[in-house]
Amino acid sequence: MSDHGHHHDHDHDHDDDQPGAHDAPLSGPALKVKALESLLIDKGLVDPKALDELIDTYETKVGPRNGARVVAKAWVDPAYKKRLLENGGGAIAELGYRGRQGEDIVVLENTPTVHNMVVCTLCSCYPWPVLGLPPVWYKSAPYRSRTVIDPRGVLREFGVDVPESVEVRVWDSTAELRYLVLPERPAGTEHMTEEQLAELVTRDSMIGTGQALTPAGRR
């Protein structure tokens, strides 16, 4: 064990392994990360400030609000929507979102006859520049195993009941293409601005496990 991992019974500063339980001992993985991070720093393989910058980027700068802006723009701007469906990555980059785990984004349009949903059965592929890091359920064995064999059952558990007349398309992200669902614009939103519309676009609606909120359902 490295000299950074010795105080596992009384560490109050950095290791809120269980939020609200600061006196709990560090868990196995917490000890392991602490030791490994110390080793990598001691060896000069990582820069601690770069670690902080990476965390800050994905915790505060990148997230589903990016994707919501893309969707809202597509709802109000038909020319943008056309570009988005023809070249997702290019149109998304117009708003400044690009890069790692989103080098080639394909946008899938939900319509009254087609419902798209996205999964990665082999790992956890997800369009980081527009949605941020994936939620735990998206990376979990239940979602990854069931979505390709029982998409309608999974959708029902998310409260999405897709009529039998609507085709469900499941997109398994096995390559480096990343998929973003363009949800249907809710009824009764004709008067709303692009900024107001973006508030209706949930993360799940862009994965295909939800619909956009209605103005009444807005939280």
Place this chain on the structure above:
Amino acid sequence: MNGVHDMGGMHGLGPVEPEPDEPVFHTEWERRAFAITLAAGFLGEWNIDMSRYSRELMPGPEILTTTYYEHWLWGLEHLLVEKGLATRDEIAGRVKPARPSKPLRVLKAAEVAAAIAKGGAHRVNDDVPARFKVGDRVRTRNINPLGHTRLPRYARDKHGVVDRDHGVHVFPDAHAAGLGQKPQHVYSVRFTMQELWGPDASARDRAYIDLWDDYLEPA
């Protein structure tokens, strides 16, 4: 490899459990595990396909009973040892860390934003001819390699139709094994749910899977 990471179509792995208002990271150690893995990846000593394969090599029972970032840690340790950047004794804290034996390019905080924006280089500009065109009927090969592959078990020896050609990409099976890029076309291939899961599946629904030329034969 036919590991438990290849989950598409499995039963019995539990319900999908979305968490309301889920944070990006649940613990401090998850933040650090995420950051050291990304930062170490920027050393350039391994590629993303090697990174995915390293997580697949975690013993199956452990994959199923540990959390996502524990998989990342396991894979990171494996790669550090495999590439000679750290020893098991160093990781376990049994010996004093040695400096790396060669100069390495370490990601600095000021470089993080540009490095993320740049993304990965999976798309290759090589002029490789496509073996198939949109609309072609194809059959996936029945392969069971011990190494890394992105052809999921549930989609082997199945008939589908080429829906889109995504251009020329690095071939992960070769890339993960250190055998070069073997660039070739990637297609979204459309399968009926009945082809994948039999006559009890929905007659209307479809699965789209991104597949490389080497996975496909004419049908």
